[in-house]
Amino acid sequence: DVKVTQSSRYLVKRTGEKVFLECVQDMDHENMFWYRQDPGLGLRLIYFSYDVKMKEKGDIPEGYSVSREKKERFSLILESASTNQTSMYLCASRASGGTDTQYFGPGTRLTVL
């Protein structure tokens, strides 16, 4: 069974705090992604990584950074959380080749007060 796990299902932080969201996949996938999902806006890509230590900006990278030190782990960092970063955050991973299905983690519901 493919598996993508995220460190927390629910998280509450205060404005200005540094926030780490962790994602781990056990499928040896090269590609990993971070999305946020908001009502009426759908899934939007924040950052993705196609290899260890490699990262690419998605559609909405402002206010976020990422880290990929190991193949199985992709971290999303909010350097100084703001209320407009309250959202559902979804991590995904994908192999290269074939139908390239993306597998999603369960999501982290982040609330910034």
Next chain:
Amino acid sequence: GQNIDQPTEMTATEGAIVQINCTYQTSGFNGLFWYQQHAGEAPTFLSYNVLDGLEEKGRFSSFLSRSKGYSYLLLKELQMKDSASYLCAVRDPASGAGSYQLTFGKGTKLSVIP
């Protein structure tokens, strides 16, 4: 860039057939995915089309017309558990990083009623 449109909400009756449409306008195209997402859960893969035509998988079928920039997801013999959001996503080959991205539509919330 990509522009993907799908209806916001749909309602259908248990046992019926429903078709969820997706239109896209893209600078590049290399495949279209459909995902199902139940409330509070992660999206799960349903289907993938890269060539024109119909792909059937049990009660679910997906159709693609590349010339029209159009796809639909067909759900037959609807069950209450089919109540979910259905996300259309287009694969963009032009990410410039040796990989590609998926661009998602905003999703169609389907409610199945008795």
